[in-house]
Amino acid sequence: MIEILSVLGPASVQDLGRFDQYRFGVGTSGAMDDIALRAGNILLANDENAAGIEIPMTPFKLRFGRDTAFALTGADAGADLGGRAIPPWWRSQARAGDVLSLKAMTRGARSYLTVGGGIDVPVVLGSRSTQLRGQLGGLHGRSLQPGDVLPCTAPDSSACIGELGTEPADIALARPNAPAGVTVVRVVIAGEYDMYDGVAQDLFWRSDWKVTPQSNRYGYRLQGPAVMPISPVEKRSHGIVPGVVQIPPNGQPIIQMRDAQTSGGYPKIATVIEADLWRIGQAGLGGKLRFEQTLYPDALAAQDEVSAYLDKLRVNVRRLEELRRCR
Amino acid sequence: MPIDTTDIERLAQILERSGVASIEIEENGQSLKLVMETEGPTVPSPALAALTGRSDGVANVAKADVAGIFVAAHPSRTKPFVEPGQAIEAGAIVGLVKIGRLYVPVLSPAAGIVDSIVAEAGATVGYGTPIVSVRSAA
Numbered sequence: 084m085i086e087i088l089s090v091l092g093p094a095s096v097q098d099l100g101r102f103d104q105y106r107f108g109v110g111t112s113g114a115m116d117d118i119a120l121r122a123g124n125i126l127l128a129n130d131e132n133a134a135g136i137e138i139p140m141t142p143f144k145l146r147f148g149r150d151t152a153f154a155l156t157g158a159d160a161g162a163d164l165g166g167r168a169i170p171p172w173w174r175s176q177a178r179a180g181d182v183l184s185l186k187a188m189t190r191g192a193r194s195y196l197t198v199g200g201g202i203d204v205p206v207v208l209g210s211r212s213t214q215l216r217g218q219l220g221g222l223h224g225r226s227l228q229p230g231d232v233l234p235c236t237a238p239d240s241s242a243c244i245g246e247l248g249t250e251p252a253d254i255a256l257a258r259p260n261a262p263a264g265v266t267v268v269r270v271v272i273a274g275e276y277d278m279y280d281g282v283a284q285d286l287f288w289r290s291d292w293k294v295t296p297q298s299n300r301y302g303y304r305l306q307g308p309a310v311m312p313i314s315p316v317e318k319r320s321h322g323i324v325p326g327v328v329q330i331p332p333n334g335q336p337i338i339q340m341r342d343a344q345t346s347g348g349y350p351k352i353a354t355v356i357e358a359d360l361w362r363i364g365q366a367g368l369g370g371k372l373r374f375e376q377t378l379y380p381d382a383l384a385a386q387d388e389v390s391a392y393l394d395k396l397r398v399n400v401r402r403l404e405e406l407r408r409c410r
Numbered sequence: 411m412p413i414d415t416t417d418i419e420r421l422a423q424i425l426e427r428s429g430v431a432s433i434e435i436e437e438n439g440q441s442l443k444l445v446m447e448t449e450g451p452t453v454p455s456p457a458l459a460a461l462t463g464r465s466d467g468v469a470n471v472a473k474a475d476v477a478g479i480f481v482a483a484h485p486s487r488t489k490p491f492v493e494p495g496q497a498i499e500a501g502a503i504v505g506l507v508k509i510g511r512l513y514v515p516v517l518s519p520a521a522g523i524v525d526s527i528v529a530e531a532g533a534t535v536g537y538g539t540p541i542v543s544v545r546s547a548a
Contacts, residue, residue, distance in 0.1 A: 247514060
């Protein structure tokens, strides 16, 4: 078990998401950076869907109730375990009573703590992810508070638990020629793209969009030049998914994220491809985003690239484990 | 399939366990010769050699325990794990060995002051290669 000692902001239990309830209006939730969660679970030889803790702000502190293998992935949060520095994208071993402290995020916006066996909160509607809007899943359907105790599944005791790190995803999956300080995400154009003229479309593609403080697990509200349609667009509410980029009447884009509602009525100009959603999850408040148009086949190729990175990680961890076990 | 560092590591372990001094293999036009050091690790660096003559402490050496590329700083950071003159605890991470996309830590065997970074960043290291020397109170 894990006891939360201090927490700032809405830290929550998340797995990869709740995917079978969309038709009932239940959104997916799930880790904002699914690659970081998967990588942590791979380092621990867990199921990749095992639940971890998504930590969006520091300082954050917790105590391990028993000897526990854990991994920290995602944002570099200046972590230490009982005073000993723990690098980012790292697996290590805590002893009962050890305190893990995340002091300050210097790169990225969300850190993920995964533990050997996974965080064992009840499965609700097929997932352990916290859904804040519906107050379900995770720990009592809410974000974590000091004093909370999270049960952990007993890990496979034969698992090797030496320290091990992996190449961070933002390095392994770096986009070529990405400008410094700007997160570039690939999008495919969406249903209402043609309701904007060339000038408005150009503004959408060329602007550096600022991530406003009204950005969270539900969606990211961006700030920049107003992107206005040729004539006002009125649509009935229709199905939307995480990644959809809407343009509300003020012309300032909203990117729907993991806790998005399942329907909405604003016109959709584009949709962020699945393979790049995690990049938005790691874009902090005040950061800059840029949209790059891509085509459906290229979106699939990008997803293959992510899968290849994770597959290689899985194979390499297993091989190295075999090697080190024979010592 | 080409011979990779993991295979070499595995072979080295087999040699060590079985007490065999050397092995040569050839496969698909590649050849590999492994010779075990029986006298303990050699001392390739003048900095490390100089250490043995010092009287103000005990020299400890953090060594690689796997074959790969020595990395002095975490890939997300520019600052190296340790720098000469820095006080560290036993078990502190003093560097990394990179194998493909994985990183294995090099740990300090003792508490003390970092004397020098013996290995060169980017160098290929193997089992037992000295990485960092640490001076401890005698």
